[in-house]
Amino acid sequence: xxxxxxxxxxxxxxxxxxxxxxxxxxxxxxxxxxxxxxxxxxxxxxxxxxxxxxxxxxxxxxxxxxxxxxxxxxxxxxxxxxxxxxxxxxxxxxxxxxxxxxxxxxxxxxxxxxxxxxxxxxxxxxxxxxxxxxxxxxxxxxxxxxxxxxxxxxxxxxxxxxxxxxxxxxxxxxxxxxxxxxxxxxxxxxxxxxxxxxxxxxxxxxxxxxxxxxxxxxxxxxxxxxxxxxxxxxxxxxxxxxxxxxxxxxxxxxxxxxxxxxxxxxxxxxxxxxxxxxxxxxxxxxxxxxxxxxxxxxxxxxxxxxxxxxxxxxxxxxxxxxxxxxxxxxxxxxxxxxxxxxxxxxxxxxxxxxxxxxxxxxxxxxxxxxxxxxxxxxxxxxxxxxxxxxxxxxxxxxxxxxxxxxxxxxxxxxxxxxxxxxxxxxxxxxxxxxxxxxxxxxxxxxxxxxxxxxxxxxxxxxxxxxxxxxxxxxxxxxxxxxxxxxxxxxxxxxxxxxxxxxxxxxxxx
Amino acid sequence: xxxxxxxxxxxxxxxxxxxxxxxxxxxxxxxxxxxxxxxxxxxxxxxxxxxxxxxxxxxxxxxxxxxxxxxxxxxxxxxxxxxxxxxxxxxxxxxxxxxxxxxxxxxxxxxxxxxxxxxxxxxxxxxxxxxxxxxxxxxxxxxxxxxxxxxxxxxxxxxxxxxxxxxxxxxxxxxxxxxxxxxxxxxxxxxxxxxxxxxxxxxxxxxxxxxxxxxxxxxxxxxxxxxxxxxxxxxxxxxxxxxxxxxxxxxxxxxxxxxxxxxxxxxxxxxxxxxxxxxxxxxxxxxxxxxxxxxxxxxxxxxxxxxxxxxxxxxxxxxxxxxxxxxxxxxxxxxxxxxxxxxxxxxxxxxxxxxxxxxxxxxxxxxxxxxxxxxxxxxxxxxxxxxxxxxxxxxxxxxxxxxxxxxxxxxxxxxxxxxxxxxxxxxxxxxxxxxxxxxxxxxxxxxxxxxxxxxxxxx
Numbered sequence: 001x002x003x004x005x006x007x008x009x010x011x012x013x014x015x016x017x018x019x020x021x022x023x024x025x026x027x028x029x030x031x032x033x034x035x036x037x038x039x040x041x042x043x044x045x046x047x048x049x050x051x052x053x054x055x056x057x058x059x060x061x062x063x064x065x066x067x068x069x070x071x072x073x074x075x076x077x078x079x080x081x082x083x084x085x086x087x088x089x090x091x092x093x094x095x096x097x098x099x100x101x102x103x104x105x106x107x108x109x110x111x112x113x114x115x116x117x118x119x120x121x122x123x124x125x126x127x128x129x130x131x132x133x134x135x136x137x138x139x140x141x142x143x144x145x146x147x148x149x150x151x152x153x154x155x156x157x158x159x160x161x162x163x164x165x166x167x168x169x170x171x172x173x174x175x176x177x178x179x180x181x182x183x184x185x186x187x188x189x190x191x192x193x194x195x196x197x198x199x200x201x202x203x204x205x206x207x208x209x210x211x212x213x214x215x216x217x218x219x220x221x222x223x224x225x226x227x228x229x230x231x232x233x234x235x236x237x238x239x240x241x242x243x244x245x246x247x248x249x250x251x252x253x254x255x256x257x258x259x260x261x262x263x264x265x266x267x268x269x270x271x272x273x274x275x276x277x278x279x280x281x282x283x284x285x286x287x288x289x290x291x292x293x294x295x296x297x298x299x300x301x302x303x304x305x306x307x308x309x310x311x312x313x314x315x316x317x318x319x320x321x322x323x324x325x326x327x328x329x330x331x332x333x334x335x336x337x338x339x340x341x342x343x344x345x346x347x348x349x350x351x352x353x354x355x356x357x358x359x360x361x362x363x364x365x366x367x368x369x370x371x372x373x374x375x376x377x378x379x380x381x382x383x384x385x386x387x388x389x390x391x392x393x394x395x396x397x398x399x400x401x402x403x404x405x406x407x408x409x410x411x412x413x414x415x416x417x418x419x420x421x422x423x424x425x426x427x428x429x430x431x432x433x434x435x436x437x438x439x440x441x442x443x444x445x446x447x448x449x450x451x452x453x454x455x456x457x458x459x460x461x462x463x464x465x466x467x468x469x470x471x472x473x474x475x476x477x478x479x480x481x482x483x484x485x486x487x488x489x490x491x492x493x494x495x496x497x498x499x500x501x502x503x504x505x506x507x508x509x
Numbered sequence: 510x511x512x513x514x515x516x517x518x519x520x521x522x523x524x525x526x527x528x529x530x531x532x533x534x535x536x537x538x539x540x541x542x543x544x545x546x547x548x549x550x551x552x553x554x555x556x557x558x559x560x561x562x563x564x565x566x567x568x569x570x571x572x573x574x575x576x577x578x579x580x581x582x583x584x585x586x587x588x589x590x591x592x593x594x595x596x597x598x599x600x601x602x603x604x605x606x607x608x609x610x611x612x613x614x615x616x617x618x619x620x621x622x623x624x625x626x627x628x629x630x631x632x633x634x635x636x637x638x639x640x641x642x643x644x645x646x647x648x649x650x651x652x653x654x655x656x657x658x659x660x661x662x663x664x665x666x667x668x669x670x671x672x673x674x675x676x677x678x679x680x681x682x683x684x685x686x687x688x689x690x691x692x693x694x695x696x697x698x699x700x701x702x703x704x705x706x707x708x709x710x711x712x713x714x715x716x717x718x719x720x721x722x723x724x725x726x727x728x729x730x731x732x733x734x735x736x737x738x739x740x741x742x743x744x745x746x747x748x749x750x751x752x753x754x755x756x757x758x759x760x761x762x763x764x765x766x767x768x769x770x771x772x773x774x775x776x777x778x779x780x781x782x783x784x785x786x787x788x789x790x791x792x793x794x795x796x797x798x799x800x801x802x803x804x805x806x807x808x809x810x811x812x813x814x815x816x817x818x819x820x821x822x823x824x825x826x827x828x829x830x831x832x833x834x835x836x837x838x839x840x841x842x843x844x845x846x847x848x849x850x851x852x853x854x855x856x857x858x859x860x861x862x863x864x865x866x867x868x869x870x871x872x873x874x875x876x877x878x879x880x881x882x883x884x885x886x887x888x889x890x891x892x893x894x895x896x897x898x899x900x901x902x903x904x905x906x907x908x909x910x911x912x913x914x915x916x917x918x919x920x921x922x923x924x925x926x927x928x929x930x931x932x933x934x935x936x937x938x939x940x941x942x943x944x945x946x947x948x949x950x951x952x953x954x955x956x957x958x959x960x961x962x963x964x965x966x967x968x
Contacts (some may be wrong), residue, residue, distance in 0.1 A: 078967075
């Protein structure tokens with residue numbers, strides 16, 4: 001059953017709802033949460049952690065002292081044995097309508113109806129009665145007939161069980177009491193938040209780093225088993241609806257529910273907001289809160305005035321997503337434009353040994369031994385004073401902190417047009433007063449554009465200083481950790497003070 | 510952030526279908542074979558030794574033979590059932606090299622259980638000469654070994670070898686019995702029989718080891734399967750006990766005869782029942798033929814199509830086909846067997862007269878024929894239930910058959926000869942009705958049973 005590890009029963013200020021990350025998985029989002037909790041030390045937190053299954057996990061973080069409780073919910077749980085003669089079939093009839101609509105990109109109305117049904121059937125509703133009765137199976141058959149009648153039934157069945165199983169786990173679990181429910185993604189975390197908002201009347205917040213639905217889209221597109229073996233050549237109408245659509249529609253339904261239930265939707269940069277709007281996020285709830293960097297620390301890194309070779313650095317791991325090969329090609333071009341240039345790669349090389357090997361071969365092949373250096377994992381502060389321009393050639397990023405950390409030290413950048421790079425280097429459209437460019441934005445996988453941008457900045461000291469000052473000012477004003485912490489403090493403050501909304505009173509219902 | 514990756518990973522399709530096919534494909538033979546062999550062997554023995562042994566000696570040896578068959582079947586039942594599944598699992602997992610080890614392990618286990626009971630019975634209860642005791646005991650063990658070995662051969666689908674082995678063994682028993690009985694009397698007859706059984710056993714062993722020429726490894730790999738398939742073990746025990754429990758009770762009834770100290774039988778009941786069993790042969794053949802062909806095809810198509818990503822529409826269509834094939838099969842068997850049953854009842858007096866039985870055997874035989882009719886249908890229903898892996902239902906049905914056969918047989922003893930055999934008839938009728946209803950109940954819900962109720966991938 002649901003593992004419910006309540007370390008305390010008292011009401012927290014904020015219940016952070018997270019799916020498959022903090023504190024059991026290390027990574028960007030987890031570190032961000034850890035920082036957030038520490039920065040808001042005046043607020044008490046309860047963690048609601050959604051895990052894939054109920055296997056025991058070990059925490060990767062020491063929880064700060066203002067975390068006063070933690071509840072874990074396993075999304076997929078092994079079923080109890082099914083009695084061959086199963087009672088309580090009528091609940092299936094009641095959930096069918098809202099379930100069907102929710103899975104077809106439905107929203108809060110359907111979700112609320114689902115909650116009402118569960119409420120009506122009282123505390124005896126079990127996962128088994130929602131997943132394993134004959135009436136439920138008949139419902140699954142009808143939902144299949146409605147959505148993808150020409151596709152593999154066994155795949156639909158397993159997909160439905162995974163999607164609905166996670167949903168029911170969240171709906172049946174005991175939620176901790178809190179004054180704000182803050183989900184760190186849509187998906188099941190968003191569903192848990194929507195449920196808490198509807199049942200407690202307390203406000204919900206959503207912070208999306210990556211766009212959950214979009215990440216699922218990518219994952220689903222790559223899941224081979226979801227593709228149908230049916231001959232596609234028979235389709236004149238183009239791609240027939242298949243199981244991928246079932247998954248995506250369900251996750252879109254979950255995301256809509258979450259967007260509609262919460263009071264504020266924050267994300268790191270404008271690009272994400274386009275995706276959020278497409279999945280139904282109301283424009284008036286959207287807000288950008290970027291990740292902050294330690295501006296005070298990095299702005300104190302002194303420039304090294306001693307004479308040295310013009311220096312460029314890419315700060316990042318040697319992995320394909322950073323497209324180090326484009327950077328190496330750009331270095332070869334740059335050597336012809338800027339004599340005696342020095343090109344550094346600052347970052348660990350051990351993550352993808354094969355890729356690293358290819359990169360080294362490339363360096364040798366291009367005769368860059370005297371230009372290009374793999375410096376390995378370094379302390380950025382030690383190097384930053386000797387670097388003139390930062391390069392970033394990634395094919396995918398969210399909000400790359402290196403541009404900002406270097407920016408705090410007045411080092412301009414040349415970056416590909418991914419994630420929030422354009423926003424960081426050129427400023428958001430609503431930036432007032434406009435601070436001017438802090439570097440160049442280049443197309444993806446374009447060594448010439450990267451090399452040209454780097455050369456322009458290396459060869460023109462005035463331009464470099466001007467851009468360096470612009471990025472420093474922008475970092476100080478918008479990306480300073482103190483500023484960002486303040487944004488969250490205000491966000492929490494506003495919502496902690498909100499009066500209780502009447503439970504289940506949802507706009508437009 | 511962890512997403513549906515987990516879901517995608519854990520959705521591996523489970524496939525124990527092939528193991529199941531292997532396991533139950535020939536259940537009819539495994540279940541009915543020993544049953545018929547017992548009858549045939551007894552008849553052949555009587556024919557062979559008629560005029561050589563005196564009446565009393567004959568009935569003593571017959572009784573020993575019946576005891577051997579009866580109790581070895583009950584002792585081996587649980588092991589045979591579990592072994593059938595275990596073997597199918599092994600072959601499915603391509604671990605054929607473990608087969609000889611499993612064979613040895615199973616034999617050691619079976620004999621380890623049989624021997625203490627056999628020795629105790631022979632020495633403490635019976636009063637036979639040393640030679641007879643030894644031969645009776647050997648026959649008991651060897652018969653058990655034969656039932657066990659048959660499992661391996663039906664897994665091989667090597668029916669020619671099985672038939673040849675049995676034919677050869679019977680021939681040896683016949684020849685040796687005829688030769689030895691005049692010389693050594695009862696002991697000679699027993700020796701001939703035991704030799705014949707031993708020949709069957711060694712031929713079967715030879716076939717198995719020729720097919721799986723591997724060393725012995727992991728001989729007790731079978732034991733964990735007892736925990737996994739404990740329900741099947743119980744099915745094996747109860748079913749075989751159910752077949753014999755009416756006879757045991759009739760032996761102990763006032764009509765039972767003590768042919769030797771400790772050796773009680775009921776010759777009239779036994780022989781009328783054994784004769785009645787022979788009437789099931791046509792139904793058995795019919796069942797084997799229709800199982801091997803149409804039902805089997807539909808059954809495989811149903812599961813294979815599901816695994817090969819059939820649409821729900823296709824699954825429902827396959828489901829309908831299975832039901833119609835089953836319905837047709839049941840109808841055909843019921844008609845054919847019904848006619849045979851009816852004729853057997855009509856000609857009962859003549860048949861009994863031919864077999865030189867008393868007039869009181871006629872009603873017993875008639876009930877026996879009716880009982881065997883429903884017993885056969887029960888067996889078929891059970892096999893179909895086993896195909897769909899509904900082990901709990903199987904267990905309930907076998908328990909019911911055992912209990913009802915025991916209680917009803919006991920209940921009709923006071924009514925005397927005219928009602929003898931009525932209990933067996935009622936018990937098989939009742940058990941068949943229950944098995945049939947349970948089977949229909951499940952099979953009409955086959956998609957639900959397959960995906961949820963009986964889907965071991967979920968639990």
